[in-house]
Amino acid sequence: DGGITQSPKYLFRKEGQNVTLSCEQNLNHDAMYWYRQDPGQGLRLIYYSQIVNDFQKGDIAEGYSVSREKKESFPLTVTSAQKNPTAFYLCASSQDPRRKSYEQYFGPGTRLTVT
Amino acid sequence: GENVEQHPSTLSVQEGDSAVIKCTYSDSASNYFPWYKQELGKRPQLIIDIRSNVGEKKDQRIAVTLNKTAKHFSLHITETQPEDSAVYFCAASGFKTSYDKVIFGPGTSLSVIP
Numbered sequence: 001d002g003g004i005t006q007s008p009k010y011l012f013r014k015e016g017q018n019v020t021l022s023c024e025q026n027l028n029h030d031a032m033y034w035y036r037q038d039p040g041q042g043l044r045l046i047y048y049s050q051i052v053n054d055f056q057k058g059d060i061a062e063g064y065s066v067s068r069e070k071k072e073s074f075p076l077t078v079t080s081a082q083k084n085p086t087a088f089y090l091c092a093s094s095q096d097p098r099r100k101s102y103e104q105y106f107g108p109g110t111r112l113t114v115t
Numbered sequence: 116g117e118n119v120e121q122h123p124s125t126l127s128v129q130e131g132d133s134a135v136i137k138c139t140y141s142d143s144a145s146n147y148f149p150w151y152k153q154e155l156g157k158r159p160q161l162i163i164d165i166r167s168n169v170g171e172k173k174d175q176r177i178a179v180t181l182n183k184t185a186k187h188f189s190l191h192i193t194e195t196q197p198e199d200s201a202v203y204f205c206a207a208s209g210f211k212t213s214y215d216k217v218i219f220g221p222g223t224s225l226s227v228i229p
Contacts, residue, residue, distance in 0.1 A: 031215050040124070041202055042221035043159070050215045058216070090158065102147050102166065104217065106158040 003027045008093050013085075013114050021076045021110045023091035032074035033092040033104065036060060043090065049074055053109035078112065085114045117210045121220030128162075129228050134192045136223045138205035141186070146209035147180060148188045167209075192205070195227045197213045217228045 013019045014100075023032065031050050037045040044060030049068040050108040063082025068074055078085045088111050092104040124153040128134050140148075145146040149164035165172045165188065166180045172179050176195075191201055205220040 033217065035219070042121075043206075043219040045216065045218060048216060056213060056216070059218070074188065079164055102149065102164065104149070104151075104159075104160045106160070 004091065004093055004107040006089075006110050008110060010109065011110055011112045015114055016080045018077055018079050018084075019112065019113075019114075021078065021089055021106060021112070022074065022089075023074045023107055024072055025093045025105075025107075026073075027095075027105060028071070029093035029095050029105070030071070031094045032068065033094075034058075034064075034066065034074070034076045035090045035092065036113060037088040037090055046076065046089075053093050065105070078114075085112060087112060088093075117145075117170065117177050117207070117212070117221040119205060119207050119218050121205050123223060124221065125199075125224045125226075127226045127228060128195050130192065130195060132195055134195055134199070134225055134227075136190045136203055136205070136225070138189070138207075138220050139185075139187050139220075140207040142207070142208055143183075143186065144201055145207040147207070149208075150177075150179060150190050151204045151206065151219075152201045153204065159204060160166070160201075160206045163181060192225075195225075197222050197227050197229050200225055200227045 007022045033048040034046040047066040049055035065077045090109045091107040094104045121138045143153045146167040151159035152162045153159040202222045204222045208217040
C-alpha cells in the first residue's frame, strides 16, 4: 500500500473556510489526479497534472484549486466557493501513460466534513 | 464530452455463479480501459485492464472484453467467491481532448452470497 499518502485521514472544517488536502508520492510518477467520491456517483475527476507546474481541470473543478510545484506533491485546496464540499477525496498517481504503465495507484483518501 | 456509463449499479450473485458488469464510453479515441476493485473502507486497486488493440484479456477468474465498434467493454468474473464482494469501477482514457485524462464509471456494487 505504500508509495502514495494522503493526510489527514479525517478533516473537519466550518463552512466558509478554505482547507488544503495533502497528497504525496514517492513512486517517481509523472501524473497525479484528484477524485471526489460520493455514494452512487463513483469517482469524479477534479483536477489532474501530467507534469510539474502544469495541471488541467477535470469534470468538477469549480470551487477547487491545485498546485504542482514538485513532482512528489499535488495538494488540493477546497475553497469556500465549493457548494457541497463534504465528501471522500482520493488522490492517485501514474507513470507517464503515453510511454509506460497506465495503472493508477490510489492513496488511502481523506474524508472531509464541512459543517 | 467524455462519458463512461456502467451497469448494473448493484449485482447480487450466488457463490460459484458468474458476474458480468458492462460499460460504454463516448469518445471513440479512447484506447485504454482499466477495471478497479474497491473493497469496503479501502482504496481502489487495478484488477485488470485492456488496450484498444486487443479484444479480450483473461487473468484467472476474471476477463475483460472490448467491442470498439459498439464502444462497449465488459468485466466477467467466473466462479465468484465471497471475497469478490466489492464495488467495481470501469474507466476509460486516451481521449481526443486529453490523452492522460481518466474518467470512471459510477461503479457496480457486487455482493456474492455464500
